[in-house]
Amino acid sequence: xxxxxxxxxxxxxxxxxxxxxxxxxxxxxxxxxxxxxxxxxxxxxxxxxxxxxxxxxxxxxxxxxxxxxxxxxxxxxxxxxxxxxxxxxxxxxxxxxxxxxxxxxxxxxxxxxxxxxxxxxxxxxxxxxxxxxxxxxxxxxxxxxxxxxxxxxxxxxxxxxxxxxxxxxxxxxxxxxxxxxxxxxxxxxxxxxxxxxxxxxxxxxxxxxxxxxxxxxxxxxxxxxxxxxxxxxxxxxxxxxxxxxxxxxxxxxxxxxxxxxxxxxxxxxxxxxxxxxxxxxxxxxxxxxxxxxxxxxxxxxxxxxxxxxxxxxxxxxxxxxxxxxxxxxxxxxxxxxxxxxxxxxxxxxxxxxxxxxxxxxxxxxxxxxxxxxxxxxxxxxxxxxxxxxxxxxxxxxxxxxxxxxxxxxxxxxx
Amino acid sequence: xxxxxxxxxxxxxxxxxxxxxxxxxxxxxxxxxxxxxxxxxxxxxxxxxxxxxxxxxxxxxxxxxxxxxxxxxxxxxxxxxxxxxxxxxxxxxxxxxxxxxxxxxxxxxxxxxxxxxxxxxxxxxxxxxxxxxxxxxxxxxxxxxxxxxxxxxxxxxxxxxxxxxxxxxxxxxxxxxxxxxxxxxxxxxxxxxxxxxxxxxxxxxxxxxxxxxxxxxxxxxxxxxxxxxxxxxxxxxxxxxxxxxxxxxxxxxxxxxxxxxxxxxxxxxxxxxxxxxx
Numbered sequence: 001x002x003x004x005x006x007x008x009x010x011x012x013x014x015x016x017x018x019x020x021x022x023x024x025x026x027x028x029x030x031x032x033x034x035x036x037x038x039x040x041x042x043x044x045x046x047x048x049x050x051x052x053x054x055x056x057x058x059x060x061x062x063x064x065x066x067x068x069x070x071x072x073x074x075x076x077x078x079x080x081x082x083x084x085x086x087x088x089x090x091x092x093x094x095x096x097x098x099x100x101x102x103x104x105x106x107x108x109x110x111x112x113x114x115x116x117x118x119x120x121x122x123x124x125x126x127x128x129x130x131x132x133x134x135x136x137x138x139x140x141x142x143x144x145x146x147x148x149x150x151x152x153x154x155x156x157x158x159x160x161x162x163x164x165x166x167x168x169x170x171x172x173x174x175x176x177x178x179x180x181x182x183x184x185x186x187x188x189x190x191x192x193x194x195x196x197x198x199x200x201x202x203x204x205x206x207x208x209x210x211x212x213x214x215x216x217x218x219x220x221x222x223x224x225x226x227x228x229x230x231x232x233x234x235x236x237x238x239x240x241x242x243x244x245x246x247x248x249x250x251x252x253x254x255x256x257x258x259x260x261x262x263x264x265x266x267x268x269x270x271x272x273x274x275x276x277x278x279x280x281x282x283x284x285x286x287x288x289x290x291x292x293x294x295x296x297x298x299x300x301x302x303x304x305x306x307x308x309x310x311x312x313x314x315x316x317x318x319x320x321x322x323x324x325x326x327x328x329x330x331x332x333x334x335x336x337x338x339x340x341x342x343x344x345x346x347x348x349x350x351x352x353x354x355x356x357x358x359x360x361x362x363x364x365x366x367x368x369x370x371x372x373x374x375x376x377x378x379x380x381x382x383x384x385x386x387x388x389x390x391x392x393x394x395x396x397x398x399x400x401x402x403x404x405x406x407x408x409x410x411x412x413x414x
Numbered sequence: 415x416x417x418x419x420x421x422x423x424x425x426x427x428x429x430x431x432x433x434x435x436x437x438x439x440x441x442x443x444x445x446x447x448x449x450x451x452x453x454x455x456x457x458x459x460x461x462x463x464x465x466x467x468x469x470x471x472x473x474x475x476x477x478x479x480x481x482x483x484x485x486x487x488x489x490x491x492x493x494x495x496x497x498x499x500x501x502x503x504x505x506x507x508x509x510x511x512x513x514x515x516x517x518x519x520x521x522x523x524x525x526x527x528x529x530x531x532x533x534x535x536x537x538x539x540x541x542x543x544x545x546x547x548x549x550x551x552x553x554x555x556x557x558x559x560x561x562x563x564x565x566x567x568x569x570x571x572x573x574x575x576x577x578x579x580x581x582x583x584x585x586x587x588x589x590x591x592x593x594x595x596x597x598x599x600x601x602x603x604x605x606x607x608x609x610x611x612x613x614x615x616x617x618x619x620x621x622x623x624x625x626x627x628x629x630x631x632x633x634x635x636x637x638x639x640x641x642x643x644x645x646x647x648x649x650x651x652x653x654x655x656x657x658x659x660x661x662x663x664x665x666x667x668x669x670x671x672x673x674x675x676x677x678x679x680x681x682x683x684x685x686x687x688x689x690x691x692x
Contacts, residue, residue, distance in 0.1 A: 052564050074566060081564035087557040091549075101565040104469065104572065153565075 003066055005030040005157070005189055006051055008215075011060035013046060020046050022213040023060070028206075033183055033190040035200045038210035039234070044193040045084060047210065048159050051191065052081045075105075078156035082163055084193075086146040088134040095121070095130045098148045105153065120148040124178075125290045139166050143175065151182060160192045164199075170299055172196055174291035176203050177321065181286060202321040249306045249324070255317035259388055262315075262329055270384045273328040273336035276395040277305065280374040282322055288371050297373055297405075298322065301347075308343050325392055333381040340377060344402045347375070375403040457651070458644045461574035473576035474583075481542040481577070482584030486591060492537050493530075493592035497599020500524055504600075505608050517610050518618030521600030522593075526627045530593040531585075532684050535638035538581075538588065539676040543646040546577055547672040550650030551665035559651070574651070578643045585639035586632040593631065630691045637687055641679045646672040 004027035013021040020043040028034045028051075036044050049055045050062060053074050062069040064077065080101075088097050098120055102113045121127060124144040129137045134145065143163065150158055160179065164172040176196065180203035183190045194200045201207070201221040209217035209224070211231040217224060279297060286294040302324060305316045309326045316326040328336055378399035382391035465474075504520045550573060553559050562569045597619055604610040649672035656664045 054560055054563060074563065077566075079564070081561070083557050083561060083564075085557060087561035089553075089558055089561075090556070101567065104567045105565065149565075 002029060004028055004063070005065060006069075006191075007063040007066075008047075008050075009061045009063065011050065011057040011062060013043075013050070013055060013058050019213060021050075021057075024210075024213075024215055026208055026215045026218060028189070028191060028208075030189050031187055032205035033180065033192065033203055034206045034208060035192045035194055035204040036208045036210055037194060037197060037200070040195070042210050043213060044210055045161050048081075048161055048191065048193050052079055052159055053077070079159060080150040080153060080155040080157070081159045082146050082150040082161060084161040084165060086134070086142050088142060088145055088149075090134050093131050093133055094126060094137070094145050097134070097145055098152050101149065101153050116152060117148075120152050124148045125292075140168075140171050143167065147175070147178070151186075154186060155188060157189045157191065160190065160194075162193055162195065164194065164196050170292060170295045173199055173298070174295045176200065177286065177295060178291045179203060180321065181283065181291075202318075249302050249316050249318055255315065255325075255327075258315050259327060270330065271332050272382050272384070273331040273333060273339075274380050274382055274388070274391045274395045275326045275328070275336065275340060276319075276378045276380075276392060276399060277301065277324040277326070278322050278376050278399065280376055280401070281372055284371045285373055301375065304347055308346060309339075312339065319392075325395075327388075333379065336379050336381070340379060340402070344375075344377070348403055370406065372404060372406045374401045375405070376400060377402045454644055454648045457570075457574070457648050458578070458640065460570050461578045461644075461647070464568065464571040464575040465579045467571050467575070470571070470576060470579070473572070474579045477576045477580030478584055480545075481538065481580045482587060485538055485541055485584070485588055488537055488541055489534060489588045489592050490595045492533060493525075493595035494599040494602075496529055496533060496592075497521060497525065497596030497601075498603040499599075500529070500596070501600035501603035502608070505604050505610065514604075514608075514610055515614045516618060517600065517604045518597075518615040519622035521604070522597055522619040522623050523627065525593050525596040525600075526623060526631045528684070528688075530589045530596060531631050531634035531638060532680060534589045534592045534635065535585065535642060535680045536677055538585065539642050539646070539673055539680070543642050543676055544669050544673050546643070546646040547650040547653075547669045548665055550647060551653035551668050554651060554653050555661055555665060569651075574647050577647055578640070581639040581643040582636055585635040585642075589631060589635040633691065634684060634687050637683055638680050641683055642676045645676045645679065649675070 006026075006028040008024050008026045011021055011024045012019070024047065036047060038044050046055060050057060051069075053069065056070065064072055069077075089100070092100070095117060099113050099117045102108055102116060106113075108116070121130060124147060126141060126144055126148065129141055129145070134142050137145070143166075147163065150160075163179065164175045167175060176199055179190055179192070182188070183203075192200060192204070201224075204221055207217065207219060207221055207224045208215055209227075209229075209231050211229075211234075216229055216231050217227050219227070279301060282294045282297065285297060298321075302316070302318060305324055305326055309316055309328065312328070314326050314328045316324055319325050328339060331339070376399040378395040378397065380391050380395035380398060382388065464470075500521050501517060504517055504524075505514055508514045508516055508520070550559075553573070559569045559573070562572055601612070601615055605612045605615050649668040650665075653664045653668040654660075656667060659667050
């Protein structure tokens with residue numbers, strides 16, 4: 001494997017007589033999204049502050065691209081940090097807050113600074129808040145100002161300390177979606193501290209689990225699914241219910257339990273149908289109408305899936321940022337086709353709610369661009385003795401456009 | 415394994431600890447004081463060195479406005495009444511010896527050599543010094559100073575150096591304003607209200623004040639500027655390190671400490687500088 005971007009070797013830290021980190025070993029790789037999870041007060045923020053150099057380890061070494069971090073001047077570290085409490089300058093306006101790092105650390109002309117700041121302000125949907133002070137805007141907007149300030153210098157590494165704290169479910173997912181999108185666009189390495197399990201799985205390449213003052217797991221979200229440790233019982237299962245906040249659907253664990261209980265325990269050869277749903281065009285919605293509008297579409301789809309298929313005995317889960325899986329027990333392919341047809345007809349009746357939200361987003365962003373979102377669905381039939389992942393993969397391959405939502409703009413029709 | 419101490423031994427140690435504890439506490443305080451003095455000196459030195467970095471001019475001008483220009487009205491008000499009281503008291507003392515003609519000399523020298531620099535420094539401490547501590551302390555508690563560090567902005571350069579530079583420039587200027595307004599105050603009470611001859615008053619002011627008196631007053635003002643800025647910035651910058659309080663209370667206590675320590679140090683430094691210059 002490549003040389004880690006950041007590596008902790010037996011790092012320990014104590015404050016007075018309280019040990020916070022004990023022989024922590026971890027690796028963080030370049031251009032990945034790495035999420036540190038753990039319960040409150042277990043030292044996640046302290047760990048993050050070691051990376052940016054705000055704390056020094058009492059024992060052990062931190063390496064940056066193989067070099068000891070304490071031998072590197074801070075100005076040579078291409079890092080930004082987004083504080084849990086935002087740490088905005090309360091006597092400066094939103095514009096001044098975002099412009100500060102550019103004004104103080106670069107030789108850009110005032111016009112260039114203004115242009116760069118305004119670009120970020122537009123991307124973060126903060127146009128209305130430019131001249132306001134942090135105390136005059138909502139907590140969600142403050143979060144976005146902090147994010148804009150962290151990204152304005154185009155850093156190579158961005159550290160996010162609980163970026164979604166205090167946000168509503170749609171906004172939480174919008175912020176995570178925003179981080180994921182910017183990470184893809186700008187290619188920076190993102191290191192997050194988060195409680196938002198399982199939402200962070202959807203955007204993370206690697207998960208680090210901090211438990212009992214040490215890192216007890218490092219690996220991909222998929223590997224974390226199979227991780228057998230008291231940490232999962234104490235931490236993950238207590239936090240997983242949060243998924244319901246956004247969609248009301250089963251968490252992956254609940255889905256797995258229900259699947260095992262209902263399908264694996266059934267008669268040998270009993271059939272069931274799996275439907276895989278996703279939305280195409282979300283990036284365009286996020287770019288033109290904002291991340292909230294994109295998340296609203298994801299949420300609406302999830303909520304409607306849960307209601308529609310729940311009523312006929314099906315159960316659904318969110319598999320990734322933009323993919324839902326529904327299982328229809330004791331259903332064959334022909335029945336599933338007919339159920340899907342009914343679902344699509346019902347969903348088209350629900351489109352207006354999404355369009356209304358988009359229409360308000362359009363007014364806010366003053367966007368003249370009309371966006372189109374396509375819902376894709378694929379079906380596959382499985383047997384109780386068959387591995388569900390292979391059935392899901394088959395259904396994914398069968399995906400085709402079943403419905404389109406097109407915003408109405410300047411006299412255009414749907 | 416360490417054996418349990420016998421009760422008899424414990425009792426035996428009691429009188430010794432009773433005797434040594436006060437000295438130990440005194441020693442700890444002394445070490446702490448020396449540590450703080452060293453840290454504040456390093457803090458000031460780093461702050462002064464960073465004055466000459468790029469992009470500092472606008473920040474220095476902004477602080478000049480806040481510390482200097484903003485303090486002009488209060489300095490003029492205090493200077494006027496100080497001069498008037500000085501004129502009034504001195505007149506009644508001098509008239510007993512028939513020397514009321516020397517009123518101009520007494521008012522001018524008292525103000526330029528002593529009262530001007532000292533009272534100006536104390537007034538700026540009360541007005542701007544407390545604000546500096548509260549502002550920097552609040553920035554420290556709300557992680558704004560940490561945020562500067564993460565943005566690769568040197569907090570000492572950004573927050574401390576402009577204040578040090580602005581104080582060094584504005585203290586002597588405000589002292590000069592205080593002196594002039596104070597002399598006008600002495601004129602109002604001595605000449606306009608008590609009937610001292612105007613020509614005599616102004617002649618005595620002009621003839622008795624040497625350039626050395628003025629420059630000594632400015633030297634004191636610069637020394638006080640360094641003291642006040644260092645103490646006020648230091649107290650705010652390290653508000654989070656206080657062992658007696660946290661958060662908003664730490665800012666309050668730091669602000670109080672900054673004003674008290676500054677005032678005490680101004681008076682101590684005044685004696686030392688006077689004895690060196692005289």
